Amino acid sequence: MKYPKYLLAFTVCNVVLAGSAATPYVIGSQDTTGQRSPMAEEVFKNVQILKGIPVDQFMSTMGFFSASLGLNCTDCHVEESASNWTRYADDNARKQMARRMMLMVNSINKTNFAGRQVVTCNTCHRGNPRPNVMPSLDLLYSSVSGDEPGDPIQQASGQPPADQILDRYLQALGGLQRVAALTSVTAKGNYMAYDDVEKSPLEMYARAPGHRMIISHSHSGDITWTFDGRSAWIAAPATDKPVPVLDITGQDLDGVKLESEVSFPARIKQALTNWRTGFPTLINGRETNIVQGTTANGGTATLCFDVETGLLVRLVRFSNSPVGRLVTRVDYSDYREVAGVKMPFKWTVTWLDGRSTYELMSVQPNVAIDTSRFAKPAPSRQ
Numbered sequence: 001m002k003y004p005k006y007l008l009a010f011t012v013c014n015v016v017l018a019g020s021a022a023t024p025y026v027i028g029s030q031d032t033t034g035q036r037s038p039m040a041e042e043v044f045k046n047v048q049i050l051k052g053i054p055v056d057q058f059m060s061t062m063g064f065f066s067a068s069l070g071l072n073c074t075d076c077h078v079e080e081s082a083s084n085w086t087r088y089a090d091d092n093a094r095k096q097m098a099r100r101m102m103l104m105v106n107s108i109n110k111t112n113f114a115g116r117q118v119v120t121c122n123t124c125h126r127g128n129p130r131p132n133v134m135p136s137l138d139l140l141y142s143s144v145s146g147d148e149p150g151d152p153i154q155q156a157s158g159q160p161p162a163d164q165i166l167d168r169y170l171q172a173l174g175g176l177q178r179v180a181a182l183t184s185v186t187a188k189g190n191y192m193a194y195d196d197v198e199k200s201p202l203e204m205y206a207r208a209p210g211h212r213m214i215i216s217h218s219h220s221g222d223i224t225w226t227f228d229g230r231s232a233w234i235a236a237p238a239t240d241k242p243v244p245v246l247d248i249t250g251q252d253l254d255g256v257k258l259e260s261e262v263s264f265p266a267r268i269k270q271a272l273t274n275w276r277t278g279f280p281t282l283i284n285g286r287e288t289n290i291v292q293g294t295t296a297n298g299g300t301a302t303l304c305f306d307v308e309t310g311l312l313v314r315l316v317r318f319s320n321s322p323v324g325r326l327v328t329r330v331d332y333s334d335y336r337e338v339a340g341v342k343m344p345f346k347w348t349v350t351w352l353d354g355r356s357t358y359e360l361m362s363v364q365p366n367v368a369i370d371t372s373r374f375a376k377p378a379p380s381r382q
C-alpha cells in the first residue's frame with residue numbers, strides 16, 4: 001500500500017485546508033476578472049465538514065488524505081468515481097470514518113494544544129491506513145529520516161544572513177544587471193505528469209514581473225497553467241480536474257507567484273519577508289544553503305542553494321489546510337545560459353497528489369508577448 005499512485009493525476013498545484021481554531025480558513029480570493037472563487041460546498045454535492053474553503057484547497061485536502069493514509073482516491077470513494085466526478089459524492093464506510101477522524105483530530109488539537117494544528121492525519125497514519133501500534137525496529141536503526149525538509153525555522157546561529165546567499169545566487173546567474181535585462185522568454189519543450197506514459201509538447205510564455213503561462217498538449221487534452229501577476233488558474237480536461245478552470249487561491253497562489261518570480265529573479269529579495277537562514281543540508285549528496293521566508297498570506301517558502309555553484313536547486317513551500325500543512329516542492333536542474341543569464345531548463349514539481357516534470361528545449365529571450373497570453377484560460381479543448 002505504499003505509494004503515491006493515484007488513479008487520477010490531479011494537476012491541482014498545491015495545497016491547503018482548513019481549519020483549526022488557530023488557522024483561519026483562507027477564503028477564496030477574488031481573481032482579476034472580479035469573480036469570487038466558488039467554495040467546495042457550492043461545487044460538490046455532499047460536503048459536510050470541509051465547508052468554506054475554495055475548490056483548490058478542497059482537492060489538495062484530498063491529496064493530503066491520500067498521502068497520509070497511503071490510499072488511492074477510490075479507496076475512500078466508490079469505484080465508479082474514477083470515471084465519474086459526481087460519484088465522489090457517494091458515501092461508504094471509509095469515507096464516513098475519514099469524516100469522524102477529522103472531527104477527532106480537531107478535538108485533539110483543541111483540547112490539548114490550544115487549537116494549534118500539531119496533530120494531523122499524518123501524525124498517526126504516516127502512509128498506513130492502520131497506524132503502527134509499535135515503533136519500527138528497522139526505522140529505529142536506519143539512518144534515513146524521510147521527513148520533508150522546510151519546516152518553519154528561525155535564523156540559525158553562525159549562518160550568513162539570507163541577503164548574502166541571495167546576492168551570491170544573483171551573481172551565479174550572471175549578475176544583477178544581466179538578470180534585470182532579461183524581461184521575457186518564450187520556450188518550447190516537454191511535459192510529463194506522474195502517471196503519463198510519454199512526454200507531451202509544451203509551450204511557455206513568461207514576462208517580468210512574474211507573468212507566466214505554460215500549456216501542455218497532453219494526450220487527454222490541453223492543460224494550461226496561467227499566472228497573470230495577481231491571479232492563477234489551471235485549465236485541464238475532465239479526466240484531470242473536477243472543474244474546467246480551477247482558481248488557485250490563498251497561500252497556494254503565493255506559491256505560484258513565487259515560482260513565477262524565480263523566472264525573473266532580479267527582485268527575489270522582495271518576493272518574501274522575514275528572511276532567515278537555516279543550517280546547510282545535503283540535497284542529492286551536495287551541500288546546500290537553506291533560506292526561508294514568509295509569503296504575503298503567511299505561507300512558508302524555503303529556497304535551497306547549491307553551496308558550490310550558488311544556484312537555486314530546490315524550492316519547498318507550504319500552504320495551510322484544515323487537516324494539515326500542504327507541501328509542494330520544485331527541483332530545478334540543467335541550468336543553461338539565455339542572454340547571458342543562467343536558467344533552469346528542467347524542473348520537477350512534486351506535491352501530495354502528483355508530480356510533473358517540465359523540460360525546455362528551445363528558449364527565445366526578450367521577445368514581445370501579447371498580454372492576452374496571460375488572461376484567464378478558456379476550458380481545455382479535448
Ligand code: HEC
Pocket residue numbers: 006008010043044045046047048049050051062063065066069071072073074075076077085086088089090094095096098099242353
Ligand atoms: C481517507 C479517505 C479519502 C481519500 C483517500 C480521498 N477522499 Fe475524497 N472525500 C473524503 C471525504 C470524507 C469526503 C467528504 C468531505 C466532507 O464531508 O466534508 C470526500 C469528498 C470528496 C469529493 C466531493 C464529492 C461531493 O460531490 O460531495 C471529491 C470530488 C473527492 N472527495 C475527491 C477525491 C479525490 C480526487 C481523491 C484522491 C486524490 C480523494 N477524494 C481521496 C475522503 C477521502
Ligand code: HEC
Pocket residue numbers: 065069094095097098099101102105119120121122123124125129130131323
Ligand atoms: C490519533 C491518531 C490518529 C489520527 C490523528 C488520525 N487517525 Fe485515522 N485511524 C487511527 C487509527 C488508530 C485507526 C485504525 C482503527 C482500527 O484499527 O480500528 C485509524 C483508521 C482510519 C481509517 C480507516 C482505515 C481503514 O483501514 O479502513 C481512515 C479512513 C482514517 N483513519 C482516516 C483518517 C483521516 C482522514 C485523518 C485526518 C483527518 C486521520 N485518520 C487521523 C488513528 C488516527
